Amino acid sequence: MWLGNYCRSPLAQAALAHRGRGAVAVRTAGLISKWQDRPAHPSMTNAARRLGHDLTPHRAQQINLEMLEWADDILAMGAAVLSTLEAVSGERNAHKRSRYLGDRDVPDPMGQSDDTFHECAVLVEAGTLLHLGRRP
Template sequence: MSRRRRVLVVCKGNHCRSPIAALIIAERSGGALDVRSAGTRDWHVGKPAHPLMIEAASAFGYDLTGHRGRFLDEGLLRWADDVVAVDDETALAVEAIVGPDRPVRILGSGITDPWGGGPEAFAAAVLEIQEATALFYAV
């Protein structure tokens, strides 16, 4: 039995976008993908996802309550077959770590950061991620 393809989704803090993107990609793959998430900054290591993202995710039928923030490190990068950034800025930060020989893909055309916005911004981010993951990982 071959191992599942490993996908790492990265955002800045692993607090809003990458946790829900990883969850949606994993669910949409039906178990075909092993998906994790991490942040390029250590702001939220060990902490739950943003409360408004947990709420928005729940409204769409996703459970983020078990998420705990993780910092992007060499071990996660070695683990991953695919590295997916949520936007251009994050892709540049990851590329600075992994170098030019490791491709970093961007989810959709980049996912708008809901940080600082209200519930509507977080719900819009979930919708944007759903659309981007449907096109990005048709498994």
């Protein structure tokens, strides 16, 4: 669950699903609807491809309470997003919410170079280990 569901979260969804090898279901959504129904950012799609992930099926969507209830874990790319999720979902889902990288934010590559998107993608990919470990 991240800001626009356009850059970081589509990759996180693909990377977590890949590492989970069918044993986990991953959904992603953003806080805003600016990119609703649009594909992932082209630079992130290219960065994902370099890591072996296909983002072409992704279409952005906005978070809703049903998604928050469905989730076992609600992961935010940054502290500001986490705070907004707290305001939206209240205490009911407090035990599920955390930042994707634990104690730090995943930098938003929006408006930056392709190299920055790649660096972000590598960081998101590495973050899967925090949630799913080294699955066979």
